[in-house]
């Protein structure tokens with residue numbers, strides 16, 4: 725059975741400026757999974773997302789397979805309906821002086837500015853989502869006046885308003901202070917109440933919460949570990965992943981990383 729898969733990639737390579745940014749990728753992603761993709765800087769996470777979003781294309785080889793939503797060829801228009809992505813670029817595109825409510829509605833039109841002549845149906849969709857995500861207090865505020873954590877949640881709401889099948893979150897807690905970071909992590913965890921499945925890309929272990937039933941670890945543009953949290957998250961694998969001697973422990977439901985003492989590092 726392959727129709728429980730929304731992504732199927734076999735023997736995929738992609739190049740940018742003659743550099744192989746995706747290397748012999750073999751990956752299947754199921755509709756039932758929330759996935760966390762973790763890896764150090766330059767490990768190829770963004771390139772993999774670009775492949776999924778069809779911003780870069782695989783090199784055709786003899787036994788290459790690349791299917792999205794069970795189709796070898798899917799139009800960008802159809803893909804954008806099924807996958808929403810929130811990354812740092814998105815924030816930069818938001819128009820100045822737009823309210824949260826108008827910004828969320830703009831997601832239905834693939835825009836970042838106030839939509840004039842929005843329909844009653846659009847307004848209802850936005851209102852329902854705002855209620856579900858418990859962000860009614862933010863609704864009439866200007867986006868530019870929000871904290872960085874609140875901005876991130878609003879951009880996630882904007883991405884979700886079109887009810888995509890997959891939500892890609894690229895480094896959702898990058899550059900956030902501790903309070904904002906926990907706020908965003910908690911809000912993302914609440915999204916499991918919606919139908920959309922999540923792929924979250926990060927290099928921060930504290931993002932790995934219980935909602936993720938699959939962990940994919942990338943290093944040097946290759947998947948080096950892929951499985952459940954108990955199969956993949958341990959000191960040995962994470963030390964290899966980040967090239968640093970670390971231990972990891974779960975405390976009160978969250979993963980924590982500890983750097984090994986210098987003496988221990990030299991013995992091992």
Ligand SMILES: Nc1ncnc2c1ncn2[C@@H]1O[C@H](COP(=O)(O)OP(=O)(O)OP(=O)(O)O)[C@@H](O)[C@H]1O
Nearest residue numbers: 740741743745763764765766767768769770771772
């Ligand atoms: N346009 C490009 N031309 C050449 N090489 C590139 C280009 N973009 C990325 N690379 C290289 O491809 C590799 C993977 O980069 P990529 O941005 O996918 O990694 P990443 O895991 O997303 O990194 P980060 O966490 O720092 O964003 C890196 O070695 C990078 O230098």
